[in-house]
Amino acid sequence: MRKIAYREALKEALREEMRRDSRVFLLGEDIGRYWGGAFKVTKGLAEEFGDERVRDTPISESAIIGAAVGAAITGMRPVAEIMFGDLTALAMDQIANQAAKIRYMFGGQAKCPIVVRTPFGAGVNIAAHHSQSLEAWFMHVPGLYVAVPSTPYDAKGLLKTAIRSDNPVVFCEHKLLYPLEGEVPEEEYTIPFGVADVKREGKDVTVVATLFMVHKALNAAEELAEEGISVEVVDPRTLTPLDKQAIIKSVKKTGRIVIVTEDCRTAGVSAEIAAVVAEEAIDYLDAPIKRVAEPDTPIPFSPPLEQYVIPDEKAIIKAVKEVV
Amino acid sequence: MTLNLPKDKLVEMYRKMLEIRFFEEKVFELYAQNLVPGTIHLYAGEEAVAVGVCSNLRRDDYITSTHRGHGHCIAKGADLKRTMAEILGKKTGYCKGKGGSMHIADFSIGMLGATAVVGAGIPIAVGAGLSIKLRHTDQVAACFFGDGASNQGTFHEGINMASIWKLPVLFICENNLYAMGTRQSIAMAIENVADRAAAYGIPGVVVDGNDVLAVYEAARKAVERARKGEGPTLIECKTYRHKGHSRIDPAKYRPKEEVEAWLAKDPIKRFKEKLLHANILGETEIQQIEKEVLGKIEEAVKFAMESPLPSPEEALEDVYA
Numbered sequence A: 001m002r003k004i005a006y007r008e009a010l011k012e013a014l015r016e017e018m019r020r021d022s023r024v025f026l027l028g029e030d031i032g033r034y035w036g037g038a039f040k041v042t043k044g045l046a047e048e049f050g051d052e053r054v055r056d057t058p059i060s061e062s063a064i065i066g067a068a069v070g071a072a073i074t075g076m077r078p079v080a081e082i083m084f085g086d087l088t089a090l091a092m093d094q095i096a097n098q099a100a101k102i103r104y105m106f107g108g109q110a111k112c113p114i115v116v117r118t119p120f121g122a123g124v125n126i127a128a129h130h131s132q133s134l135e136a137w138f139m140h141v142p143g144l145y146v147a148v149p150s151t152p153y154d155a156k157g158l159l160k161t162a163i164r165s166d167n168p169v170v171f172c173e174h175k176l177l178y179p180l181e182g183e184v185p186e187e188e189y190t191i192p193f194g195v196a197d198v199k200r201e202g203k204d205v206t207v208v209a210t211l212f213m214v215h216k217a218l219n220a221a222e223e224l225a226e227e228g229i230s231v232e233v234v235d236p237r238t239l240t241p242l243d244k245q246a247i248i249k250s251v252k253k254t255g256r257i258v259i260v261t262e263d264c265r266t267a268g269v270s271a272e273i274a275a276v277v278a279e280e281a282i283d284y285l286d287a288p289i290k291r292v293a294e295p296d297t298p299i300p301f302s303p304p305l306e307q308y309v310i311p312d313e314k315a316i317i318k319a320v321k322e323v324v
Numbered sequence B: 001m002t003l004n005l006p007k008d009k010l011v012e013m014y015r016k017m018l019e020i021r022f023f024e025e026k027v028f029e030l031y032a033q034n035l036v037p038g039t040i041h042l043y044a045g046e047e048a049v050a051v052g053v054c055s056n057l058r059r060d061d062y063i064t065s066t067h068r069g070h071g072h073c074i075a076k077g078a079d080l081k082r083t084m085a086e087i088l089g090k091k092t093g094y095c096k097g098k099g100g101s102m103h104i105a106d107f108s109i110g111m112l113g114a115t116a117v118v119g120a121g122i123p124i125a126v127g128a129g130l131s132i133k134l135r136h137t138d139q140v141a142a143c144f145f146g147d148g149a150s151n152q153g154t155f156h157e158g159i160n161m162a163s164i165w166k167l168p169v170l171f172i173c174e175n176n177l178y179a180m181g182t183r184q185s186i187a188m189a190i191e192n193v194a195d196r197a198a199a200y201g202i203p204g205v206v207v208d209g210n211d212v213l214a215v216y217e218a219a220r221k222a223v224e225r226a227r228k229g230e231g232p233t234l235i236e237c238k239t240y241r242h243k244g245h246s247r248i249d250p251a252k253y254r255p256k257e258e259v260e261a262w263l264a265k266d267p268i269k270r271f272k273e274k275l276l277h278a279n280i281l282g283e284t285e286i287q288q289i290e291k292e293v294l295g296k297i298e299e300a301v302k303f304a305m306e307s308p309l310p311s312p313e314e315a316l317e318d319v320y321a
């Protein structure tokens, strides 16, 4: 099968959906012909679809999402880009109070089909305002879907589903994934939300990981295999809805679970997954639940500091060995 | 603009502008050698703004800064060594390596920090102004921000609040015509950001941001007004960044003629010519200053390069007071 980069896979999804449905349009800062998006995901789309449908906006995150919401409830299907995940904080009212609640609060009259694409993650030394992983913020808000694609294949299939969804979707990308290449079929496909993917089968320990951590977990699994420890890597792919059954099924098989996410440990993605396992699968566990996550600090700038707080293969291997 | 300031003051301003320029050239050089982690946003070309404003400020006055903040720091009097060390991620840097290029701060000189969230420094300066008012001092607070930032809610909310409470704040818009690749005309329908001042009932002034004396004079009036308790001023400085937005941005979205026209209006070159023309400085003095400034930059680089990196566990410190 052909291989393309994560950023190209995202672009293909945008392009295909824009060709398929004239209601789909893009808005965001520097996404148009002059820059093509800070991570070049939308490069070339303004040339194909015009500046009307690939809209450069002022630096006004709150109005970007507000405008997306307004357009969505009146018949359009906007895909907004927020240049860095950290900056969703500026649009949090429109995302969490408006987009997420507009259907429920108005008794089901409206639907709000917006996609908010944004990159999270650390690893490129751009410090505390450009490196966070805030996926859990959005999991905490009923009414939002949260997608976390870790491969080009998942990125394309999930983004197409996100655009076709009648619900607001926070589509979490990861800076380090954009250049990553992977197999993506030429023919059309979509990936349903709420269906996890077993990225590697194993029998001794379940490792649930998201986004860039999936790749670190796979590296760790490879190393552990050499020592005779068989790791199963489960990637939820969407956090809301969360495929609890897939996680529980794996835990039933292995009896052990390590959860690896890049966000802060406290009240983070890993906390929610741990709670699900504790509530619904504790009887199958042969060891305590382990978490590998950011140690509750902002992301520091200097490389040795940053590397210290981002979970790595070593930390995953250590955690796995603690439970086997 | 006339040169009716004491010679010492003028020379000091010239020296500061050179410090910023040479510092930024050095940062660019180090970046190209892979010695600077992360990204950089250089201030070269905009020196007259920071220096023109900060030359009116006392040590105990406040400033807030942006992702393009090296120039603000230096103009406010930050130590070049610790600034450079922070940019290289060293333990001896102003923020112990936690901040980097986009987040330098020196609270001891009223430099309240550079935020990389565009527009976020604006209301923080308003808060510093409120604190000044509540503490009954005659300090002032200045915030620097770009043309792009003036489309952020924080700009409008912050100016309105400073206006109704008559806070001693200078809103300094560094209009370099672009926010990344977005031309001002794509992002706003007006030519002058300063026109927005009228909507909040405060003075709005447009100045040639590449003329340090023009900036100085506008800021002088604004500081005077602020210290007298008459409230804030918005000063828009028309200027231009010499390089791309960040790192290796080749800035292809800027027409060649435009770049050339602005390079010809280089604020340092213009100030130097003025000083020479008015016989305030001679060629030999100019050369002497250049040599001294270069020496200072070299010292800063040496200090930064020889400084240790922080040890990894320091990442866990400073989260709470």
Ligand SMILES: Cc1ncc(C[n+]2csc(CCOP(=O)(O)OP(=O)(O)O)c2C)c(N)n1
Binding pocket: A029, A059, A061, A083, A087, A090, B067, B068, B116, B117, B118, B119, B145, B146, B147, B148, B149, B150, B174, B176, B178, B179, B180, B245
């Ligand atoms: C709130 C926010 N939105 C977007 C960004 C990404 N970004 C960083 S600098 C920049 C352009 C800023 O333009 P301007 O305010 O004119 O300042 P300049 O870079 O021209 O000095 C953008 C969009 C950011 N850091 N923060």
Ligand SMILES: [Mg+2]
Binding pocket: B146, B147, B148, B174, B175, B176, B177, B178, B179, B180
């Ligand atoms: Mg600008």
